[in-house]
Amino acid sequence: MIYRKAILPLGFKANALACGLKKSGKLDLALFYSQNPAKAVCLFTANKIQAAPLKVNKKYLKINKHFKAVIANSGNANCFTGIAGLKDAQDMSLFVAKTLGIKKDAVLVASTGIIGRRLELGKIKNALPQLVKGLSKNGINKAKKAIMTTDTFAKEITVKFNVGGKTVTICGIAKGAGMIAPNLATMLVFIFTDADISPGALKKALKIAAASSFNCITVDGCMSTNDMVILLANAEAKNKLIDTGKNFSVFSKALNTLCLKLAKMIVQDAEGATKFIQIKVENAKTSKEAKQVALSIANSNLFKTAIFASSKNILGRTVAAVGASGVDIKERGLKIKYSPLKKKEVSINISLGRGKHSVIVYTSDLTYEYVKINAEYN
Amino acid sequence: MIYRKAILPLGFKANALACGLKKSGKLDLALFYSQNPAKAVCLFTANKIQAAPLKVNKKYLKINKHFKAVIANSGNANCFTGIAGLKDAQDMSLFVAKTLGIKKDAVLVASTGIIGRRLELGKIKNALPQLVKGLSKNGINKAKKAIMTTDTFAKEITVKFNVGGKTVTICGIAKGAGMIAPNLATMLVFIFTDADISPGALKKALKIAAASSFNCITVDGCMSTNDMVILLANAEAKNKLIDTGKNFSVFSKALNTLCLKLAKMIVQDAEGATKFIQIKVENAKTSKEAKQVALSIANSNLFKTAIFASSKNILGRTVAAVGASGVDIKERGLKIKYSPLKKKEVSINISLGRGKHSVIVYTSDLTYEYVKINAEYN
Numbered sequence: 001m002i003y004r005k006a007i008l009p010l011g012f013k014a015n016a017l018a019c020g021l022k023k024s025g026k027l028d029l030a031l032f033y034s035q036n037p038a039k040a041v042c043l044f045t046a047n048k049i050q051a052a053p054l055k056v057n058k059k060y061l062k063i064n065k066h067f068k069a070v071i072a073n074s075g076n077a078n079c080f081t082g083i084a085g086l087k088d089a090q091d092m093s094l095f096v097a098k099t100l101g102i103k104k105d106a107v108l109v110a111s112t113g114i115i116g117r118r119l120e121l122g123k124i125k126n127a128l129p130q131l132v133k134g135l136s137k138n139g140i141n142k143a144k145k146a147i148m149t150t151d152t153f154a155k156e157i158t159v160k161f162n163v164g165g166k167t168v169t170i171c172g173i174a175k176g177a178g179m180i181a182p183n184l185a186t187m188l189v190f191i192f193t194d195a196d197i198s199p200g201a202l203k204k205a206l207k208i209a210a211a212s213s214f215n216c217i218t219v220d221g222c223m224s225t226n227d228m229v230i231l232l233a234n235a236e237a238k239n240k241l242i243d244t245g246k247n248f249s250v251f252s253k254a255l256n257t258l259c260l261k262l263a264k265m266i267v268q269d270a271e272g273a274t275k276f277i278q279i280k281v282e283n284a285k286t287s288k289e290a291k292q293v294a295l296s297i298a299n300s301n302l303f304k305t306a307i308f309a310s311s312k313n314i315l316g317r318t319v320a321a322v323g324a325s326g327v328d329i330k331e332r333g334l335k336i337k338y339s340p341l342k343k344k345e346v347s348i349n350i351s352l353g354r355g356k357h358s359v360i361v362y363t364s365d366l367t368y369e370y371v372k373i374n375a376e377y378n
Numbered sequence: 379m380i381y382r383k384a385i386l387p388l389g390f391k392a393n394a395l396a397c398g399l400k401k402s403g404k405l406d407l408a409l410f411y412s413q414n415p416a417k418a419v420c421l422f423t424a425n426k427i428q429a430a431p432l433k434v435n436k437k438y439l440k441i442n443k444h445f446k447a448v449i450a451n452s453g454n455a456n457c458f459t460g461i462a463g464l465k466d467a468q469d470m471s472l473f474v475a476k477t478l479g480i481k482k483d484a485v486l487v488a489s490t491g492i493i494g495r496r497l498e499l500g501k502i503k504n505a506l507p508q509l510v511k512g513l514s515k516n517g518i519n520k521a522k523k524a525i526m527t528t529d530t531f532a533k534e535i536t537v538k539f540n541v542g543g544k545t546v547t548i549c550g551i552a553k554g555a556g557m558i559a560p561n562l563a564t565m566l567v568f569i570f571t572d573a574d575i576s577p578g579a580l581k582k583a584l585k586i587a588a589a590s591s592f593n594c595i596t597v598d599g600c601m602s603t604n605d606m607v608i609l610l611a612n613a614e615a616k617n618k619l620i621d622t623g624k625n626f627s628v629f630s631k632a633l634n635t636l637c638l639k640l641a642k643m644i645v646q647d648a649e650g651a652t653k654f655i656q657i658k659v660e661n662a663k664t665s666k667e668a669k670q671v672a673l674s675i676a677n678s679n680l681f682k683t684a685i686f687a688s689s690k691n692i693l694g695r696t697v698a699a700v701g702a703s704g705v706d707i708k709e710r711g712l713k714i715k716y717s718p719l720k721k722k723e724v725s726i727n728i729s730l731g732r733g734k735h736s737v738i739v740y741t742s743d744l745t746y747e748y749v750k751i752n753a754e755y756n
Contacts, residue, residue, distance in 0.1 A: 049701030115694025309753030316493020323427030375687030
């Protein structure tokens with residue numbers, strides 16, 4: 001069953017409040033908590049400059065396999081903040097652990113917002129007692145908003161399915177609307193499941209799911225420094241351990257569905273976008289080359305403005321982007337088809353006539369509003 | 379001496395007229411002619427999909443080393459037009475040769491405009507007698523306008539210098555304002571010189587000049603299918619043959635100056651741009667990695683909108699783009715400096731702290747107007 005809202009699985013709680021990082025006074029600090037220590041799997045941006053929280057989490061993931069909480073703030077990315085920023089991220093985690101009364105490396109950290117500015121740690125610290133006190137099942141409905149920056153709506157989804165007679169739940173929330181490009185962009189994704197699943201299976205399932213979802217979306221080709229997907233599994237569903245075979249398939253399929261829906265929501269909320277664009281590249285020699293062509297199109301400003309305008313130039317601009325991808329395309333083998341351009345959802349099929357591999361990439365159009373949002377954002 | 383206008387060298391003539399390819403009725407067909415057969419060197423786009431004129435020129439350059447004319451049209455790119463388009467480009471060349479009464483492979487061809495539409499060859503053919511009849515020294519002032527598409531001004535420059543007591547002239551005109559990205563973008567550049575120069579020296583000088591000019595500019599990261607630089611040298615200056623040594627240096631330096639000035643004009647005329655941005659990446663391990671970082675910044679929509687808005691976000695967006703370049707940058711070694719953002723010309727210096735190589739790349743900001751121009755262009 002798929003629910004278009006966040007329903008926390010067994011044993012998870014959340015809460016959020018406005019601690020003052022956002023000048024607007026909107027929610028900017030979220031806490032996610034699992035009663036049971038949860039297995040954690042994370043994915044991080046491929047950007048070579050990584051924000052402090054990512055570095056801290058990587059360190060924690062090396063020494064610890066179970067986590068009880070995730071603290072996330074919006075309004076400040078805690079990136080390009082040097083050694084001081086690293087200490088801030090670590091302290092943020094420590095303060096939460098202390099307030100929760102748990103061990104200090106059991107709290108993962110996430111930040112999103114402005115780059116290059118120190119975190120106002122005092123504001124976060126002061127807010128923690130109240131944040132912990134208010135933890136609840138329904139707190140997810142505040143938390144999903146507290147991670148937003150330029151997002152216009154909260155991205156949330158829940159999938160429930162059966163594993164050997166037990167109901168297993170996976171719930172995901174995400175933020176992201178710009179600086180979106182593979183692999184992982186200004187995107188924070190938190191996924192919680194009560195499944196009892198082996199660490200290997202959990203990792204494998206997330207990698208598979210991300211490959212055709214979060215790694216197949218692009219808004220502006222700009223890869224962020226802060227992206228992260230955090231998946232926590234706390235085994236509270238008390239199902240038979242998921243490892244391989246049919247049970248893994250069921251879990252993996254559910255996670256694929258969840259990740260793809262969240263990824264599509266991010267593109268639907270793309271900054272200034274008026275259209276949702278699906279680009280399918282078929283008959284490529286390899287999946288890699290299919291993706292290379294698809295992303296070359298998806299990141300072409302000329303292609304994106306032509307879609308915005310439902311312009312007849314779309315053919316030429318698609319052709320130019322295909323050729324610019326670096327893949328050795330022959331004009332003769334190239335076939336391009338469009339769904340009607342005036343609709344809100346546009347599909348483009350590109351057949352390369354070189355092989356049997358295909359990929360689908362999702363993106364948005366480039367509009368006046370994108371420029372406006374990104375010129376004025378502060 | 380540098381002249382900010384086109385002055386054709388000895389033995390060259392040009393003309394242009396409106397043959398009806400542009401609905402606006404503006405000039406759209408240009409002819410360049412050299413009395414003496416001229417040595418030719420050409421550079422072509424790296425796009426894997428290449429317009430018909432490029433393919434035809436490549437063929438001609440294999441069988442012929444001397445050319446007497448270049449025919450160029452705007453309004454139609456004659457690209458993605460299949461075998462029919464190839465024949466059109468060849469016929470365009472043949473018709474000109476016939477009208478001029480010269481051999482058929484002595485005319486190079488260039489087109490720019492809409493992609494994917496057949497050329498209206500009849501209109502071109504009908505215009506040829508008048509076009510040839512009107513060839514003159516001053517015709518370059520019409521020709522420089524006839525190659526324009528979304529350009530708001532004609533790009534022209536002339537350099538005169540001394541080679542062993544003889545005055546040598548190099549004159550260049552260019553078109554291009556969008557779909558500009560290395561290597562070579564929707565950019566046509568025609569360079570004429572009366573220098574007597576060996577084919578090897580001519581080729582070498584153009585490669586050197588293009589490397590730090592046309593290959594170091596980007597407007598929107600979109601690589602065109604039609605870009606071409608054509609350099610003709612007709613030896614009419616009767617200087618001592620330029621081959622190596624000091625004379626080569628003098629010629630090469632003059633050509634560098636000319637190409638860099640033209641390249642900068644293209645960026646200055648970038649679609650919708652309000653700012654001219656110079657990005658210098660220093661202390662890189664290799665020139666290649668310096669360029670990779672510089673282009674990652676120059677092609678970042680978020681960086682470009684921040685410059686447009688003179689926004690404080692510029693630091694974060696530069697950092698994110700540096701990290702997204704793929705070069706293994708360490709946060710600690712990275713130093714970023716800006717000139718005042720509110721000015722029309724902005725310089726950014728990025729020191730990577732990894733080595734001794736540097737590069738300068740030129741680009742423009744991303745504005746409402748860029749989206750408007752590219753949404754409405756047809």
